[in-house]
Amino acid sequence: MRNDGPPPGRTDRTMRSGDFSAHVAHEILVRLRERQPRVHAITNAVAKNFTANMLLAAGAVPSMTIVADEVADFTRRADALLVNLGTLDTERRAAIPLAIAAAEDAALPWLLDPVFVDASPRRLAIAQQLLARKPKVLRANAAEFEALARRPADRKGAIDLARERGCIVALTGPTDIVTDGRHSIFIANGHRLMARVTAMGCAATAVVAACLAVSDDALLATASGLAIMGIAAEVAGEKAGGPGTFPPLLLDALDALDDAAIAARLRCEQ
Ligand SMILES: Nc1ncnc2c1ncn2[C@@H]1O[C@H](COP(=O)(O)OP(=O)(O)OP(=O)(O)O)[C@@H](O)[C@H]1O
Numbered sequence: 001m002r003n004d005g006p007p008p009g010r011t012d013r014t015m016r017s018g019d020f021s022a023h024v025a026h027e028i029l030v031r032l033r034e035r036q037p038r039v040h041a042i043t044n045a046v047a048k049n050f051t052a053n054m055l056l057a058a059g060a061v062p063s064m065t066i067v068a069d070e071v072a073d074f075t076r077r078a079d080a081l082l083v084n085l086g087t088l089d090t091e092r093r094a095a096i097p098l099a100i101a102a103a104e105d106a107a108l109p110w111l112l113d114p115v116f117v118d119a120s121p122r123r124l125a126i127a128q129q130l131l132a133r134k135p136k137v138l139r140a141n142a143a144e145f146e147a148l149a150r151r152p153a154d155r156k157g158a159i160d161l162a163r164e165r166g167c168i169v170a171l172t173g174p175t176d177i178v179t180d181g182r183h184s185i186f187i188a189n190g191h192r193l194m195a196r197v198t199a200m201g202c203a204a205t206a207v208v209a210a211c212l213a214v215s216d217d218a219l220l221a222t223a224s225g226l227a228i229m230g231i232a233a234e235v236a237g238e239k240a241g242g243p244g245t246f247p248p249l250l251l252d253a254l255d256a257l258d259d260a261a262i263a264a265r266l267r268c269e270q
């Protein structure tokens with residue numbers, strides 16, 4: 001059961017973009033645990049289970065159905081929608097526009113994770129159409145960013161795309177760039193093992209979706225989600241024997257993450 005209390009997100013006006021800090025990330029994590037927002041995740045078959053467990057470890061409540069005659073209902077009762085293109089089969093292709101329409105109707109934030117748009121012209125065309133529908137956040141790795149944005153995956157490219165598209169751009173890698181086109185935040189947290197197992201980016205976008213569900217400030221929410229993910233990964237990486245033990249340790253670390261760890265470990269510039 002979800003806690004009683006104020007509905008998630010869209011009421012808080014106390015945070016301003018440009019003020020990212022460990023305190024902000026911790027406050028959003030506390031809100032996640034208190035409010036337990038629902039995240040409807042249309043994600044790929046590879047990332048599905050791990051993403052659901054990462055959402056639970058963050059404090060959110062996942063749902064993942066992709067069936068055409070249910071996906072709008074699931075989206076309407078959620079607090080944020082994730083659209084991930086990783087395994088873009090016919091069922092997901094049908095579900096995605098229905099879910100986005102429901103999110104628009106319900107004024108929910110939705111996020112686009114354009115997995116492998118660099119690999120297929122058809123997928124790239126679909127991602128371009130989805131980007132034109134104005135997701136609140138675009139989260140991509142460098143190759144996906146370059147294919148979608150048709151420019152180098154660097155600070156200037158991310159800022160220019162965010163300005164042109166009116167969304168938050170989160171360009172991830174060893175250092176994450178988060179920008180709304182005016183303010184930019186650079187997060188250096190994370191662990192090399194994140195690049196040695198699949199679905200870390202997919203899960204990161206899902207954690208950002210949960211943060212967006214409890215904050216009006218999409219820039220700070222996105223930075224918070226990526227910082228929380230990166231810091232939990234550092235804690236997990238220090239204990240992991242390799243890529244096999246890393247994912248469950250990351251779930252444990254995210255579940256146990258506290259203000260002391262965030263304050264001690266956050267590495268960001270803005
Ligand atoms: N070498 C690295 N060192 C530290 N953190 C990293 C490294 N590579 C990626 N990360 C972190 O891993 C997360 C996922 O980013 P990445 O860009 O690798 O996603 P991705 O390529 O979309 O992943 P996937 O498609 O497998 O889900 C981000 O939080 C990022 O900061």
Ligand SMILES: Cc1ncsc1CCO
Pocket residue numbers: 044045046047086087115198199202
């Ligand atoms: C490996 C893989 N293939 C399609 S989606 C996915 C998960 C990483 O994005």
Ligand SMILES: [Mg+2]
Pocket residue numbers: 115116141201202
């Ligand atoms: Mg990815």
